[in-house]
Amino acid sequence: MGAYRLLLAxxxxxxxxxxxxxGLNPGVVAVISFLIISGFVMTSLIERSYRAPAKIGLFYLDRALRLYPQFLFYFAASCAVIYFLLPGTPQAAELTLRNIAASLPIVPLGFYMFGAAGVEILPPAWSLGLEMCFxxxxxxxxxxxARGVAFALSVAVFLAACLGFINTDLYGYRLLPGVLFMFLCGSYLYQARAKGLMIAGGSAVAAALIFVAIMAGWIERRPFNAEVTAGLALGVPAVYLLTKLGFHRIDEFLGNISYGVFLNHFVVMYLLRAFWPVAYDAPIVASVLALSLLFSGVSYYCVERPALKLRHGLRAGARHGAVQGREVAA
Structure with missing residues (x-):
């Protein structure tokens, strides 16, 4: 699934x-697949290493070790680029102590629309706030x-948003109540039984029908409702099929650098903007992507891999504790 994750980034x-x-925003379509993948991976992680109430704190520590190293690295890099190279810009205006402090816990970034944190320093990071909520x-x-109840409630919120009864952008794309069921589609795909496949597959089919209705004008097109439904219709079968593929080192490498690309492309864009006004024609787009891939490879090996060893040790300890607990119980 690594190559797919890099494609999404x-x-x-x-x-x-x-x-x-x-006419569709490909980034929004991609984000929905990221949510589905996250649901699958988190369910696998909990089932294999943290399946006990006493281990929830260890699960949170595991996730912090996953998100924080590269986030902090690129957040600091973005702050430096903005401060030294982009004075007087909207990004510089957000470079306040309050916004920096609010951004560091990550969760407030998912509520930037309510003024909880600034979003211009590292714009893609708002979705990390959503991820943290999940x-x-x-x-x-x-x-x-409780997945079934949560799934049903989330679908109700999403449909109300998609049809315009509540804010479509917020509750149909950016906030957890309306997108939780998309994460859970991925969760149901882990060791999928008939019920899980029916729920996830049925969601994809329903999303495809809603997408067709939006594009045909039968349902009013609202901010990102077409992209979100397209992302769900495409993402569920894509993730399901990709989870059936075997391990390959090249695929693993591509997946390893995907997170850096997701985070750092705005830093690259800010760097380019500092030296000359850029129109994003094909050569500039290619340059941004090439630099983003290069920086991501460096940050993965220099920043994330040390934390990866800690995460693996944490999971091994959690599994060892579970085995010992079963032996004592026996």
Missing amino acids: VLVAVSHMGKTFM YLVIPFLILYR
């Missing part, structure tokens, strides 16, 4: 350079068998 970067496909709830949903 590239689509997000391309969308931030103003590129669309058939991390906070998924252990409880799995351990206490």
Whole structure:
């Protein structure tokens, strides 16, 4: 799934350079696949290493070790580029102590639309705030068998947003209540049984039908409702099929650098903007992507890999503790 994750990160970067496909924002479509993948991976992680209420704190620590190293690295890099090279810009105006402090816990970034944190320093990071919100709830949903209820409630919120009864952008794309069921589609794909496949597959089919209705004008097109439904319709089968593929080192490497590309492309864009005004034509887009890939490779090996060793040790300890617990119980 690594190559797919890198493709999604590239689509997000391309969308931030103003590129669309058939009138659709490819970055939004890609983000929905990221949510589905996250649901799958988090369920796998909890089931294999953290399936006990006492281990929820260890799960949170595991996730912090995953998100923070490169986030902090590129957040600091973006702050430096903005401060030294982009004075007087909207980005520089957001470079306040309050915004920096609010951004560091990551979660407030997911609520930037309510003024909880600034978003211009590292714009893609708002979705990390959404991701963190999901991390906070998924252990409880799995351990206490509450996924079904949460799924149904989230679908209701999403449909109300998609049809315009509540804010479509916020509750149909950016906030957890309306997109939780998309994460859970991925969760149901992990060791999928008939019920899980029916839920995830049915969601993809329903999303495809809604997308067709939006594009045909039968449902009013609102901010990103077409992209979100397209992302769900495409993402569920894509993730399901990709999880059936075997391990390959090249695929693993591509997946390893995807997170850096997702985070750092705005830093590259800010760097280019500092030296000359850029129109994002094909050569500039290619340059941004090439530099983003290069920087991501460096940051993965220099920043993330040390934390990766800590995460693996944490999981091994959690699994060892579970084995010992079963032996004592026996």
